Amino acid sequence: MPPLIEAHDLSKKYGKHIALDRVNFAVETGRIVGLIGPNGAGKTSALRAILGLTPYEGRLRVLDREPFGDRAALMRDACFIADVAVLPAWLRVDQAIDFVAGIHPRFRRDRAQALLSKTQITGKRRMRELSKGMKTQVHLALTMAIDAKLLVLDEPTLGLDILARRSFFDALVNDYMDETRTILITTHQVEEVENLLTDVIFIDRGRIVLDSSLDEIATRYAAVAVGDDNLAVARAERPFFERRTLGKTVLYFERPDVRQLANLGELLTPSVSDLFVAKLSGGAA
Amino acid sequence: MKDYAWLVRREFWENRAIWLVPSLIGVALTLAALFGNVQIPSLSLPDNRIFGGVVLFGFGVTFFVVMDIYATWYLLDCLYADRKDRSVLFWKSLPISDTATVLAKLFTGLIAIPLVYFIAADIATLLMAFIVSVRAHSTLGGSLWQPDLWLQLQALWLYLIVTSAIWYLPFAGYLLVVSAWAKRAVTLWSIVPPLAAYLLERWFFGTQWVGTALQDRAFGYLPRAFHDKSDQSAWVTTVIQHDTIKTPSSIWQLLDPLGFFSSPATWAGIVVGIAFIIGAIQLRLRRTEI
Numbered sequence: 001m002p003p004l005i006e007a008h009d010l011s012k013k014y015g016k017h018i019a020l021d022r023v024n025f026a027v028e029t030g031r032i033v034g035l036i037g038p039n040g041a042g043k044t045s046a047l048r049a050i051l052g053l054t055p056y057e058g059r060l061r062v063l064d065r066e067p068f069g070d071r072a073a074l075m076r077d078a079c080f081i082a083d084v085a086v087l088p089a090w091l092r093v094d095q096a097i098d099f100v101a102g103i104h105p106r107f108r109r110d111r112a113q114a115l116l117s118k119t120q121i122t123g124k125r126r127m128r129e130l131s132k133g134m135k136t137q138v139h140l141a142l143t144m145a146i147d148a149k150l151l152v153l154d155e156p157t158l159g160l161d162i163l164a165r166r167s168f169f170d171a172l173v174n175d176y177m178d179e180t181r182t183i184l185i186t187t188h189q190v191e192e193v194e195n196l197l198t199d200v201i202f203i204d205r206g207r208i209v210l211d212s213s214l215d216e217i218a219t220r221y222a223a224v225a226v227g228d229d230n231l232a233v234a235r236a237e238r239p240f241f242e243r244r245t246l247g248k249t250v251l252y253f254e255r256p257d258v259r260q261l262a263n264l265g266e267l268l269t270p271s272v273s274d275l276f277v278a279k280l281s282g283g284a285a
Numbered sequence: 286m287k288d289y290a291w292l293v294r295r296e297f298w299e300n301r302a303i304w305l306v307p308s309l310i311g312v313a314l315t316l317a318a319l320f321g322n323v324q325i326p327s328l329s330l331p332d333n334r335i336f337g338g339v340v341l342f343g344f345g346v347t348f349f350v351v352m353d354i355y356a357t358w359y360l361l362d363c364l365y366a367d368r369k370d371r372s373v374l375f376w377k378s379l380p381i382s383d384t385a386t387v388l389a390k391l392f393t394g395l396i397a398i399p400l401v402y403f404i405a406a407d408i409a410t411l412l413m414a415f416i417v418s419v420r421a422h423s424t425l426g427g428s429l430w431q432p433d434l435w436l437q438l439q440a441l442w443l444y445l446i447v448t449s450a451i452w453y454l455p456f457a458g459y460l461l462v463v464s465a466w467a468k469r470a471v472t473l474w475s476i477v478p479p480l481a482a483y484l485l486e487r488w489f490f491g492t493q494w495v496g497t498a499l500q501d502r503a504f505g506y507l508p509r510a511f512h513d514k515s516d517q518s519a520w521v522t523t524v525i526q527h528d529t530i531k532t533p534s535s536i537w538q539l540l541d542p543l544g545f546f547s548s549p550a551t552w553a554g555i556v557v558g559i560a561f562i563i564g565a566i567q568l569r570l571r572r573t574e575i
Contacts, residue, residue, distance in 0.1 A: 053377060053573050068570075072382035082374035089370060090299050102291040103381055139375075 002064065004029050004150055004182050005050060009058040012045040019045035021206040022058065027199075029149070030179045031213075034193050035186040036276060037203035043186040046203065047154050050184070051080055063149060076105060079143050080152035085159070087127045087135055094123035100142055112145035115175070133164030140168060144176045151176070153185040157192065169196060194272035202279055209279050214272070221275060223252045226265035234264045241278035252278045288381060292389030293397055296363070303393075306355060307348060307402045311409030314344065318413040318420075335523045335532050338434050341410060345442055348406035352399055360394040360457050364464035364569060365471050373573055383569040387461060391562060395450040395457055403442050437536035444540050448510045452545075455502060455554050458561025465568035502554065510545045512538065 003026035012020040020042045027033050037043050049056040052071030060067060065074050087096065093116070101109045119137050127135055136156070143151065157165040173196050177183065187193055194200075200217070202210040212220065225248045226234045235242075237260065239251035252270060253261065261267055270278065297303055364387070367373040376386065414430060450457075460475060467474040483495045521534045533539040545551055 048573070051377075053374075055571065071377065072380050072385075075378060075380040080378045082371070082378070086371045086374040088299065088367075088372035088375070091372075092298075095295075095298050099291055099295055100379065103288050103379060105380070143378075 001029065002061075003027055004063060005184070006061045007046075007050075007058065008060075010046070010049060010060050011057040012042070012049060012054065013057070018206050020049070020056070023203070023206070023208050025201055025208060025211055027182060027184060029182050031198045032177065032183045032185070032196055033199040033201060034190075034197040034272075035184060035201050035203060036188070036190055036272075037186075038188055038280065041203045042206040043188075043203055044154060045206075047080075047152060047184070047186055051078070051152060077148055078150040078152065079146050079148045080154065081139050081143055081156050083155050083158050085132070085135070087139055089126065089128035091127050092123065093121055093125050093127075093138055096138065096142060097123070100146075104146060106147040107142075108145050108147065112141050115141035115144060115171075132159055133161065136160060136164060136168060140171060144171070149180065149182065151181065151183045153183065155187055156185065157187075157189075165192065169193070172196070190273040190276045197272070200272055202276060204280050210275070217272070217275065218269060221252065221254055221270050222256050222258055222261060223250050223268040223270045223274065224261040224265045225250045225268060230264045234261070237261070241281065243277075288385055289389050289392070292381065292385060293393050296390065296393040296397070299366075300359060300363075302355065303359075303398055304401055304405075306351060307405030310348060310351060311405050311412075314347070314409050315412045315416065318416040334431060334434070335521065335530075337431055338438075338532060339530065341414075341434065341438055344410050344413065345406050345438060348402045348409075349399075349442075349445070352402040356394050356398045357456075357460065359398060360390070360460040361464050361471050361475055363390045363394070364461060364565065365467060368572065368574055371574055377573065384566050387465075387562065387566045387569055391457060391461060394460075395454070396446065399446040399450070403446065406442070407439075441536050441540070444510075444542070448542070448545055449506060451551065452506045452510065452554060453502075454558030455561060458558040458565065461565035462561050462568065465565045465572060501550065505550060509548045509550065510541060512541045512544075 005025075005027040007023060007025050009022040009024065010020055011018070011022050023042075023046070035043050035046060045054070048054040049060055050062050050067060052062075052067035052069075052074055055068050062074060063077050067074055097109060097112055100107050100112075116138070119134070119141075121130065121134055121138060127138070130138065157168055160168065169192070172183070185193060185197075197214060199213045200210065201208060224234060225245070227248055231249055234249075234251050237251075237253060237256060239253050241252040243250050248265070250268065252274070258267065367376060377383075418430060463471055463475045479495065479499060483493075483499070486492055486495050520531050522529060522531050524530075
């Protein structure tokens with residue numbers, strides 16, 4: 001089976017600015033992939049290309065379609081939540097349901113209504129009357145009621161408080177995700193999503209810095225916290241990043257000799273956010 | 286087809302003014318008929334008939350003038366509004382092509398909105414005619430109840446809706462292009478390019494092609510879609526209380542569909558209009574946000 005998303009030498013330029021510079025990646029069915037990078041790294045450009053919202057250079061196949069020329073057909077099998085504020089202010093909740101039910105062949109009205117019945121939101125409310133968190137609930141209910149193969153989320157929790165964020169991701173993982181679905185999610189807040197991802201792609205200044213499954217990360221990377229006495233020895237092992245913390249230095253290694261490191265200090269498993277910081281400031285260290 | 290019905294319905298949800306404004310005009314005119322000072326001049330029978338026609342026509346014109354202003358604003362705003370509130374990202378997450386979206390908005394502006402005003406005008410006119418004829422306490426109120434006159438006006442309005450939609454297609458297409466393109470100030474952007482083209486042409490070439498073309502498009506509709514007053518037999522002159530008015534003896538002699546559809550300007554307009562609409566679709570494909 002070919003990958004759900006396949007990009008070869010994907011580039012996106014805005015005038016002289018290169019937002020994406022010949023990137024290659026693939027996303028397989030059943031994964032939850034985090035596309036992670038700082039602001040302006042090219043995340044949104046990559047997503048826009050995948051969703052058929054913008055022309056691009058290079059080769060890109062999504063669900064075996066060319067997204068820019070074939071967006072309407074693609075959206076029968078894929079859906080996306082761009083961010084929380086895109087449902088128009090004048091739209092009523094029941095109108096939103098009617099409209100999507102009217103035009104989307106894979107929308108299940110009963111499912112959307114069941115999801116909304118768990119909330120305080122009634123059908124006659126207009127989006128302008130709802131809080132950001134409630135709007136997100138409406139959008140998520142609409143989206144989760146679509147039987148799609150690919151769900152794309154672009155900074156979905158931007159501007160939401162901690163409770164709304166938590167319930168957003170809980171709903172996603174518990175009520176939506178199964179082995180037939182694939183989720184691609186962009187964020188610049190790594191901590192928030194690292195527990196639900198199966199794969200991460202780090203992107204910085206238009207290039208991919210890391211593309212790996214989380215299982216792979218656990219075996220491939222290690223960190224060690226050493227005291228000053230062992231620092232010189234540890235540095236000789238060629239860490240790609242180090243940082244000072246509480247009187248010790250934490251050094252990050254790719255494919256290290258773990259037993260050797262264990263002799264030098266306390267062995268740590270780097271989290272995705274640690275790796276993100278390490279990889280993205282790594283070049284300078 | 287089902288998708289188009291939903292798309293047009295969505296335009297009615299978003300722009301409630303589409304039916305609110307004509308309803309308000311209708312209510313205002315009905316109230317005027319109810320409580321206003323109804324003075325129907327005492328006229329002989331043929332003049333009476335013409336008076337009725339003029340009143341009914343004036344009623345319809347009130348609706349159509351407001352409709353033209355509203356539809357122009359609608360076409361200029363519709364694609365821009367989606368980008369301004371970023372809801373374009375929601376609409377594009379649904380399996381609807383940008384072509385369908387743009388065509389649905391064009392249809393709303395050129396056909397659906399005029400039809401709503403037409404229906405509102407009919408209902409208001411019926412109410413007004415009923416009220417006036419009851420209040421007037423005379424046969425004179427009957428000047429407003431003339432089935433053949435009524436039928437003629439219906440034909441006139443429908444002919445007007447269809448032919449003006451075709452004639453003004455380039456303007457509508459142009460407004461959609463501006464609406465899909467401009468980052469702000471859509472009204473200004475709709476005026477500046479044609480004005481600049483007109484001025485630059487005058488300064489650099491001393492010619493007035495642009496100005497003439499625009500002027501003909503703006504004011505050339507009536508002479509092409511209707512017979513003019515040169516055909517004396519088709520027009521009747523009436524004096525109503527010192528005012529001389531010239532009215533067509535029959536609407537049927539006024540409409541000129543053959544002349545309209547055989548005019549090269551009509552077809553040139555269609556070609557230019559389609560080019561603008563294709564441009565608006567291409568812009569809608571590429572421009573997501575402001």
